[in-house]
Amino acid sequence: MLGKPDHVFDRAREWQGLTRFVSGGAASAQQVGATLGVVSGRRRQGKSFLLQALAETTGGMYFAATEATEAESLRLFNESLTRYTRQVAEFPFRDWNDAIPYMFRVIRDQRVPVIIDEFPFLTRASPALPSIIQRELGPGGSGRDSLVRLVLCGSAMSVMGKLLAGQAPLRGRAGLELVIHPFRYREAARFWGITDPRLAVLVHAVIGGTPAYRYEFTQSDRPADVADFDSWVCRTVLNPQTPLFREARYLLAEEAEIRDTALYHSVLAAIASGNATNGGIANFVGRKSDQITHPLKVLEDCALITREPDLFRSGRARYRIVEPLITFYEAIMRRRWPELEIHRAESVWGSMRPTFLAQVVGPHFEALCRDFALHADESLYGGFPAEVGAGVVADPANRTQIEIDVAVLAPQESGRPRRVLSLGETKWGEVMGTHHVQRLARARDLLAGKGYDTGDTVLACYSGSGFTDDLRTVAKNDPRVLLIGLDRLYG
Incomplete structure (x- = not known):
């Protein structure tokens, strides 16, 4: 098993799964044929960082797709293949029917990962791409004589979740299905360098275990102690000059399945305020219960909320927001957004802090205790x-x-x-x-x-x-x- 690079924090289990998929161990020494892996997870969890480290460690290829037309994406993919193989394709790719077979042929003798990141960007412009990959991985496809480990990665959970589901073309083809989750609360505290457990709970209740918020979104700013927590909230998440300020809105806007954002924000606000049952959410939103079934299902598919059954009452359940930053936004920021935009963080936080303790920290502490019990x-x-x-x-x-x-x-x-x-x-x-x-x-x-x-x-x-x-x-x-x-x- 390949050693995990020192610059990759934690993720030992994920690294083990990825390297096992690439190498396959002794059992795959005689195995011929390309294999497929699917890696997913919400944005900012470090998927790309982890997969780039995998490509560097194993000598594989990493290609990050962008929002582009099919023609431009094919050119970019061709350029990436050329840089990696140092071989120039004889003809430009007309479509993915040309590109995928060429990839399997030109890297056929190396058991290395070929990573296609942000895969949903490609399928948006080329809906047939999963079917083309399925065909080429099949018995008569170009992947039959290749050792390539093809890894498809994406952050659009509604898209990635359907990639291997139901009657999807790639169902049954994947040898790896890995979801990159946020750090658990203990790992998050170590990642932030916080040793005071009270401060660790407070910080986790705001930003959870998302790795990107530690450096990219806060410029390494962390509260020095519990006394500094209020000031830290005002200078980071409540500060319009930081990217963390609008992050919760972007998390919702990035999901392709979510169109009526006002309705979805209202559903999330209901849950954040404690109205977590189907009926409670419906009353808060002002809709009938059957009218919020679809929004709830979409939010579940996007991994933004989870449905938690009542263990002692059959058929009863409560919904919980998975991303703490969204809970913080809906309970605190959304209600006072105009004031926050004109840099009144201190006055807003002073009046909303009791709400934070009651509606954010209290329920979040409950979730942490259940996590503790489960493990x-x-x-x-x-x-x-x-x-x-x-x-x-x-x-x-x-x-x-x-x-x-x-x-x-x-x-x-x-x-x-x-x-x-x-x-x-x-x-x-x-x-x-x-x-x-x-x-x-x-x-x-x-x-x-x-x-x-x-x-x-x-x-x-x-x-x-x-x-x-x-x-x-x-x-x-x-x-x-x-x-x-x-x-x-x-x-």
């Missing part, structure tokens, strides 16, 4: 966390509902009740006490009455502000009470 060692909850999410437990006797922020379920076993490993509550700005555990215990008992296995359920409190002495005493004496503070979250 926890099985010894923490007494079993493997097969499913982690949120849920609502009805309490008919008290005529109320108990919201569970972090529910951890064991794998479903045939013929046995579903085991609840843990029930958890999160509080960002509140010191948690024994009443929080009592509430979780009530939910545990109600679930037991519904047929769940709660005999060993761990009651977990996740706090950004600490725990009372009484609660610490309870946790010390009861192994089924677990306290997770910021140090543990980032430990």
Whole structure:
């Protein structure tokens, strides 16, 4: 396996997948025929950076497509092939029916990646291109006698997601399907060089784990400490002179499937403000529930939102915005955009900071705690966390509902009740006490009455502000009470 270059931060698993695809190991020593890989991910995640490093390390070819006509794209591709192979094509490419077979022939004896980045730009001008690649990778195609590892990469998630789906021409042809995600919260803190977990949560709630925001979009500006956070927000994301200021708008505008941007912004604003159910979103937007089904599906396909089912109520679900910067924009910036454009960041932030803590940081902290639980060692909850999410437990006797922020379920076993490993509550700005555990215990008992296995359920409190002495005493004496503070979250 080829070593990862030192300038590539993290991405060990992704690098391993890419190099395994290129080399194939001993199993592919006798394999003949070109293979296809597909790499996708939202913009700014470092896909191009990673693939350029792959091309340099393996001696492969990297071609970045641009928004252009088919004729210009063919010329640019031909020029890239000529520079790489040092061979000049006998005739100019008339279309991709000429270009793809020529590529396989001219690089046929090298097991190297040929990377075509921003592939959706090409398919927009040449819709038949995926079918041409499929044909050439087939039994009678020019790729049959080639060792090329063709990698198609793109940021338009709605386009890339359909490339291998359903009846798409390339379905079943790919030997690699890799999605480049943002850094997880711990990796993001290391990438930003932040060691204070409280500051790490606050920064992550604004810009998430997108690598490009660290250097290109903020010019390496990072908050020195928690006291500097407010100033950092005003001089970066709320500053009209920085590219981060309009980034959330561009993320939406870049998706080809999104046409009525006003409707989509309203849907996102509904979710950001806490109206995350289908009915809540519809009421906020002023449409019927069936009229927002399509926008929600498009936003899901674009990897901008995700649908999270209620673990304890079948058929119920809540939507969550995947990109923190969009949540920040919809909850904070969009409401006060005219003021921000005339450089009134300090006054806007002063009045919107409570909204930031309630509507942005609080829900974001919940998501981080669920991420923590999902990747926890099985010894923490007494079993493997097969499913982690949120849920609502009805309490008919008290005529109320108990919201569970972090529910951890064991794998479903045939013929046995579903085991609840843990029930958890999160509080960002509140010191948690024994009443929080009592509430979780009530939910545990109600679930037991519904047929769940709660005999060993761990009651977990996740706090950004600490725990009372009484609660610490309870946790010390009861192994089924677990306290997770910021140090543990980032430990």
